[in-house]
Amino acid sequence: MDLSQYAELFLAESREHLSACNQLLLAWERKPASLEPVGGLFRAVHTVKGMAATMGYGVVTDLAHRTESLLDHLRRGAHPATDELLQLLFRARDALEQAVELSVRGRERDLDLSAITAELDRAAARAGSKGGRAAPPSAGWYRWCCAPRRRSRAGARCCSSSGRRPSARCTPSARPPRPSRPRTSTGG
Amino acid sequence: MSHTVLVCDDAIFMRTMISDILAQAGFEVVGEAETGVQAVERYKQLKPDLVTMDIVMPDMGGIDAVREIVKHDPDAKILMCSAMGQQALVVEAIQAGAKDFVVKPFQPSRVLEAVQRVLG
Numbered sequence: 521m522d523l524s525q526y527a528e529l530f531l532a533e534s535r536e537h538l539s540a541c542n543q544l545l546l547a548w549e550r551k552p553a554s555l556e557p558v559g560g561l562f563r564a565v566h567t568v569k570g571m572a573a574t575m576g577y578g579v580v581t582d583l584a585h586r587t588e589s590l591l592d593h594l595r596r597g598a599h600p601a602t603d604e605l606l607q608l609l610f611r612a613r614d615a616l617e618q619a620v621e622l623s624v625r626g627r628e629r630d631l632d633l634s635a636i637t638a639e640l641d642r643a644a645a646r647a648g649s650k651g652g653r654a655a656p657p658s659a660g661w662y663r664w665c666c667a668p669r670r671r672s673r674a675g676a677r678c679c680s681s682s683g684r685r686p687s688a689r690c691t692p693s694a695r696p697p698r699p700s701r702p703r704t705s706t707g708g
Numbered sequence: 709m710s711h712t713v714l715v716c717d718d719a720i721f722m723r724t725m726i727s728d729i730l731a732q733a734g735f736e737v738v739g740e741a742e743t744g745v746q747a748v749e750r751y752k753q754l755k756p757d758l759v760t761m762d763i764v765m766p767d768m769g770g771i772d773a774v775r776e777i778v779k780h781d782p783d784a785k786i787l788m789c790s791a792m793g794q795q796a797l798v799v800e801a802i803q804a805g806a807k808d809f810v811v812k813p814f815q816p817s818r819v820l821e822a823v824q825r826v827l828g
Contacts, residue, residue, distance in 0.1 A: 563718070
């Protein structure tokens with residue numbers, strides 16, 4: 521299967537999720553005790569991780585996985601937002617954005633992410649030691665991650681929690697727009 | 709006549725890729741959904757032969773969507789699409805009525821094998 525035909529779509533959707541992460545971090549900063557922004561962040565990073573893994577972008581996948589692990593610890597321990605955590609997560613988001621942009625150009629190895637990944641791991645270990653041990657996804661994790669939203673609007677799920685404007689991809693009743701890049705045969 | 713499929717995933721990237729894999733194999737993708745709530749609504753509208761269902765979706769996750777769909781149609785054929793490390797959730801989805809599962813990142817051949825198993 522020729523994955524290059526999906527690179528543009530990966531880039532556009534990753535940008536959208538990472539933009540949402542900015543809004544979610546700001547929302548968490550405004551309400552430090554709220555877990556809802558953490559759930560939104562987790563879903564966004566989880567989606568980027570899944571797409572990157574499918575594309576074979578190992579650097580993005582690894583960074584997203586470490587960020588996701590920290591978010592899982594924070595959720596399990598019901599950790600409130602702190603300046604330190606918010607700064608780290610903003611930097612992780614920025615690093616993910618850079619990694620995504622470079623990955624689609626075949627340059628993901630140009631990035632040195634050792635400092636941010638080490639910080640994410642340390643923060644996850646600290647959060648875990650305070651009662652937020654990560655564990656394999658379970659029913660409780662699923663309910664937290666996929667719970668119905670109070671402000672749910674039909675056809676606008678991706679906008680309801682992130683503060684983003686409704687976009688075409690929020691209304692999947694029609695076939696979504698395809699990348700403008702000419703398609704090549706995948707050989708079936 | 710080709711089998712009809714409803715593709716459910718919150719990522720347009722994944723929906724597009726799954727739809728392409730299935731369309732190239734001769735299936736007819738009749739609809740898409742990006743939340744569990746939409747998946748249930750579209751299943752009732754479209755009555756597809758097969759559903760591919762992501763687990764982590766907003767508003768209503770894939771496992772709850774499976775429960776709702778099976779409540780509506782006990783013969784529904786649903787294939788779960790899970791990420792690595794979600795084994796416990798896959799088991800729960802199968803108990804809820806899903807017929808089989810594939811693990812992301814997808815290999816097209818694995819997807820088609822699972823689809824064929826589900827369709828019998």
